[in-house]
Amino acid sequence: MLVPTQQNRVWIRTAGTRLCCSGSAREPGTRPASVISVTSATYGRRDQKTCIAGRPTNQITNVQCSRSSDSVGQSCNGKQSCSITAANSVFGDPCAGTYKYLEVEYKCESK
Numbered sequence: 001m002l003v004p005t006q007q008n009r010v011w012i013r014t015a016g017t018r019l020c021c022s023g024s025a026r027e028p029g030t031r032p033a034s035v036i037s038v039t040s041a042t043y044g045r046r047d048q049k050t051c052i053a054g055r056p057t058n059q060i061t062n063v064q065c066s067r068s069s070d071s072v073g074q075s076c077n078g079k080q081s082c083s084i085t086a087a088n089s090v091f092g093d094p095c096a097g098t099y100k101y102l103e104v105e106y107k108c109e110s111k
Contacts, residue, residue, distance in 0.1 A: 021051035022086050022100045034108040036079055041072035041104045043091040051101040058097070065095030072104055 044066025052060050069091055076082035086102035094100070 022088075022102075033111055034080070035111055036076045036082065037107050037109045038073035038076050039105045039107060041069045041102065042066045043069055043086065043102045044094040044100050045098050046103070050103075051099065055099050059099040062095050062098045065098050065100070067092070067094045069102075072102075076106070 045060065045063055046066050047063055048060050071091070072084055075084065084102065084104065086100065088100070091102070
């Protein structure tokens, strides 16, 4: 279940995969008595379908453009919630000129 808290932010109550378009923030959260365990996080672009609204074709064609990130796990693991911003200033720029997004896979574990 997703409960909006403000524009570009959501609370995530169950495990899964969450996407965050560049320049946006997400706050993964868990059920009470659970904590976040990030299984993978990737920043860049791996397809031409995600986060494409209003983007010119030349910004979404490079789909071999991503890097994994350990910093999401370092920031979020063991917490009930955390805030993540998808931005080059946070993750570096794996491919100039390409519009990127952050994809985070996580699960909720009992404390």
